[in-house]
Amino acid sequence: MEELYYDNGNETFLVHYRSGPSYRMTTSHFHATYEFFYMMDGQRKFFIKDRTLLIEAGDIVVVAPNVLHRTTQAQTPDYERLVVNVHERYLSADGAARTEGLRPLFERDYLLLKKGTYASAAIDTLAEQMIREVQEKRPGYEDYARTLTIQLLISCCRQLPVQTGEPPAASNPMHERIFEVVRDINERYMEELTLERLAERHYVSPYAISRSFKEATGFTFVEYVNSVRVKEAIALLLGSPLKVNVIARRVGFGSVTHFGRVFKEVTGKAPLFYRKKG
Known part of the structure; x- marks a missing residue:
């Protein structure tokens, strides 16, 4: 198993990369930050608000603050994923005004981008840079990683598919x-x-x-x-x-x-x- 974890200590910016066997999230999961969840390989079941989604390699979920969610094991035992949590005040240049490019993020409980519905090359590049910055910890790495987070989120908002109607019913x-x-x-x-x-x-x-x-x-x-x-x-x-x-x-x-x-x-x-x- 490979794992990389960074927390700035005040619950406003966290980066967690994990690759290896599946594990069960044992605690309820809601927080005051936005969460970017990128399934890089494998599968997880992702319960959010009132629905369970199957998240597969290449899928992205962005969860708004204080929305209850939890991931659990799917059929594939091994997986690779990147999770970034960031507080809203880090999502704009002056720490106060909301960035126009992130409007969809502020208007929904969560965003879902399925593989094949967005340009993944740009996301992959930003995710790899994020992991490298946290690994190497060069001067200014936290600020750099936060700017990468903003780029990731804006990219997701720009490429978000048009959502119409209710989510599909469960197969069961x-x-x-x-x-x-x-x-x-x-x-x-x-x-x-x-x-x-x-x-x-x-x-x-x-x-x-x-x-x-x-x-x-x-x-x-x-x-x-x-x-x-x-x-x-x-x-x-x-x-x-x-x-x-x-x-x-x-x-x-x-x-x-x-x-x-x-x-x-x-x-x-x-x-x-x-x-x-x-």
Whole structure:
């Protein structure tokens, strides 16, 4: 296995290249940065928002901040991929105004470019430069790598295929039913959500949801509900003056104690860490 990892230490710029056997992402994945995910070889299943996509060699996914996603193993055991996370303030010359060339990025939850729908040679060149800069660490490498990130993202936005209509339905009918449940959770996370209630609402047995949820999304049912609630809690911690116990109830937790325990499990941090950041 080959791996290259760079983190600037303040959660605003990260480069992670990995090549080798597949592994399972064991934590919920959402963050305040944009994520550029380039599948250079192999395959991964990529759950994002309310859909699981098969990402193959040459495919690119760009995920907006605070959109819940997770990758899981596909049929191909070995893979190669480059992931770059960058905060919005690094995506313009003055650190404030949004770059016009990145408009599609700011208007969607994610961008998807499939192999054969864009000019891959330019992307390959930029990705190779990015990896080389982080490997060699010559003077100014972080600034150089960030400029390469902006070029990658603008290139993706310029070549983004026109998207029309809804995404295609899952090939597995049960998985499509699970994605309907996922959308329901995304909208009703503040309510009491049980397998029984959701099963009744979607005309399927609780056992069927429990059995198929992880296969379809990469999350267990409870894990997904908790992740959505924690994601919404972070938004309130950063963007409102509400007290933690009020936020806990607002996002669907019965007690602040349970909220604190789940929050730490999902993020690795206590809720007040995000209040301080806000």
